[in-house]
Amino acid sequence: MLTRIDHIGIACFDLDRTVEFYRATYGFEVFHSEVNEEQGVREAMLKINDTGDGGASYLQLLEPTREDSTVAKWLAKNGEGVHHIAFGTADVDGDAAAIAGKGVRVLYDQPRIGSMGSRITFLHPKDCGGVLTELVTSAEPSGEH
C-alpha cells in the first residue's frame, strides 16, 4: 500500500546551483547527498515535511554523472524540470507485483537501491498518464530515519 508522497525527483544540469536555489529561495536544506553510480546520478535530498506514516517527503535533486544515464537523456530532450514522482510503501516488492498484475509495466525485475539505502522500482510513464512513477521502501522499517 502506498502511504505517502516520498519525493519529487527534479532533474538539473548543475546540482550545486540548484541546491543553492532551493536554499536561498525557500530555506530548504540538504538532508542527504550521494552518488548513485547505477542510476548515473549525483543527488541531494531536501526534506520538506514528515508524513503521517512515519516517513517523510523530500525533493530529490538529480544531476547526471554520465551522458548515457537516463536522467542525462531526459535532460537533453526536456530540459530541467520534474523528472519523476515517488510514492512510499512498506512493501515495494508486493506493491510492484500487484501493480504489474494490473497491466502496468514495472521497469525492474527486482527493486534496486535508491536514495539512503532504500529499495526502489519504477513504473513505465506511458502506462501512468505520462508520469514516471517510482515506488520506494525506506531502509529503516519504521519509515525513514
Place this chain on the structure above:
Amino acid sequence: MLTRIDHIGIACFDLDRTVEFYRATYGFEVFHSEVNEEQGVREAMLKINDTGDGGASYLQLLEPTREDSTVAKWLAKNGEGVHHIAFGTADVDGDAAAIAGKGVRVLYDQPRIGSMGSRITFLHPKDCGGVLTELVTSAEPSGEH
C-alpha cells in the same frame, strides 16, 4: 515558511479516466473535486498522506475546461504529465513577497482562489529550474481537514 509538499499537479486529457487509473492502480480515492473557471480546469484532489504541519499532501489531477486555459496549452505542447508542484505555507502573501524580493517572478499580483478555497500563487518556471511552482495557503487555519 513553506512547511509541506501540498500537492503535485498532473495534467490529463480525460479526468475521469485518470481518476480511475489512480484508483484502480494504487487505491487512491477522490477526496474533493471541483471546477475552477478562472484557472480553466476541472480537477480532482486525491489525498495521499497527512503532513507534520497539520496539513496534507495530495495529487491534483487537472483536465482543461477550455482551449485557452494554461493547462490546455501546456498539454498541447507537452502531453500528459506533471504540470506543477505546490508547497504549503501558512502565509502565501508573505512568502510570495519574500520570494519576489529574491528576484523570482511571482505570476499573480495577489493570490487567487485554488482548490478547496485555498489561496494560491505561482512562481515562473524559468526562475525555478524549469519547475512551475505553486504556493498554497489552505482555507482552514489549522492546515487542511
